[in-house]
Amino acid sequence: MDTCDKCGKPQIIINRKQSGQMLCQDCFIKFIQEKVLKDIRRQKLIKKGDKVLVALSGGKDSVMVLHILNSLRNRRIIDLVAVTIDEGISGYREDGVRIAAQNAEALGIKHRIISFKECVGRTLDEIMVDSDDRNACTYCGVFRRWILNQVAREEGATKIATGHNLDDETQSILMNYLEGNIHNLTRIGVQSESMYEGFTVKIKPLREIPEKEIATYVLATDLPVHLAGCPYAGDSFRAKIGTFLKEISKEHPTIMYSTLRGFDKIKPVIKEKFSQKGSMDICQECGEPSAGKICKACSFRLSWNHE
Ligand code: SF4
Ligand code: ZN
Numbered sequence: 253m254d255t256c257d258k259c260g261k262p263q264i265i266i267n268r269k270q271s272g273q274m275l276c277q278d279c280f281i282k283f284i285q286e287k288v289l290k291d292i293r294r295q296k297l298i299k300k301g302d303k304v305l306v307a308l309s310g311g312k313d314s315v316m317v318l319h320i321l322n323s324l325r326n327r328r329i330i331d332l333v334a335v336t337i338d339e340g341i342s343g344y345r346e347d348g349v350r351i352a353a354q355n356a357e358a359l360g361i362k363h364r365i366i367s368f369k370e371c372v373g374r375t376l377d378e379i380m381v382d383s384d385d386r387n388a389c390t391y392c393g394v395f396r397r398w399i400l401n402q403v404a405r406e407e408g409a410t411k412i413a414t415g416h417n418l419d420d421e422t423q424s425i426l427m428n429y430l431e432g433n434i435h436n437l438t439r440i441g442v443q444s445e446s447m448y449e450g451f452t453v454k455i456k457p458l459r460e461i462p463e464k465e466i467a468t469y470v471l472a473t474d475l476p477v478h479l480a481g482c483p484y485a486g487d488s489f490r491a492k493i494g495t496f497l498k499e500i501s502k503e504h505p506t507i508m509y510s511t512l513r514g515f516d517k518i519k520p521v522i523k524e525k526f527s528q529k530g531s532m533d534i535c536q537e538c539g540e541p542s543a544g545k546i547c548k549a550c551s552f553r554l555s556w557n558h559e
Pocket of ligand 1: 339390392482483485
């Protein structure tokens with residue numbers, strides 16, 4: 253019978269094919285918590301006194317980030333605030349918001365729920381009714397970043413933590429390679445470089461944890477999470493790349509790690525050559541940092557006023 257490599261107990265819940273380790277539930281939970289905290293230290297993502305805003309969707313990744321970072325809050329190393337963006341996706345987002353609130357309340361963490369409707373004037377569903385051929389994720393991403401950046405400043409947050417995992421990050425790397433988006437590649441990393449005043453640094457504490465292990469962790473710890481998929485995710489290019497990576501990982505269990513490691517090694521060279529160091533402006537409409545006179549979020553909002 254297989255036994256846990258750490259404590260010898262017979263109930264194995266995971267066979268970590270990439271490292272050959274077999275672990276029981278208790279040892280797996282401990283292993284993951286320690287790994288995430290070690291990654292945070294090694295990459296200097298957080299320093300004592302930081303106030304971290306967790307972008308809490310209620311999905312498994314952000315819920316896990318909240319709970320692990322809460323151990324640093326309990327040790328009074330950092331302060332935490334959780335923010336859930338309600339994009340206004342009917343039949344989907346309501347449960348996520350409820351589960352996010354449940355997690356924040358259980359830990360006694362301040363939680364703000366902010367909707368597209370109140371900040372942007374329309375729900376994502378309403379935006380999509382008379383959208384041109386842009387897909388929902390474009391609007392969703394632009395407005396979400398815009399709102400999070402403003403709330404981070406209001407809250408005095410020094411970092412924004414997101415739930416991006418190893419699968420998400422390797423998908424982004426591969427997608428941008430395949431599409432030849434070299435400029436986008438220069439922006440992929442464990443933390444954003446806040447080159448411009450007004451942008452809060454974003455960190456990804458789960459960047460080296462595969463999605464499958466996050467799913468196992470939330471099951472093993474019995475955390476309430478929102479498991480439904482967004483109705484707009486559809487059959488996107490990202491979804492296809494995700495399926496390809498999962499499939500190829502079955503025969504090559506370390507492939508996502510090697511993709512990430514290889515990318516991190518060549519990134520400084522790509523950055524040196526391709527980084528766009530254009531100057532940043534202030535949006536004339538909203539005062540947020542912007543590449544042009546009007547930021548992306550405001551250019552969408554203004555276009556509706558002219559309809
Ligand atoms: Fe937004 Fe849904 Fe796209 Fe995610 S999948 S970015 S929630 S529209
Ligand atoms: Zn603006």
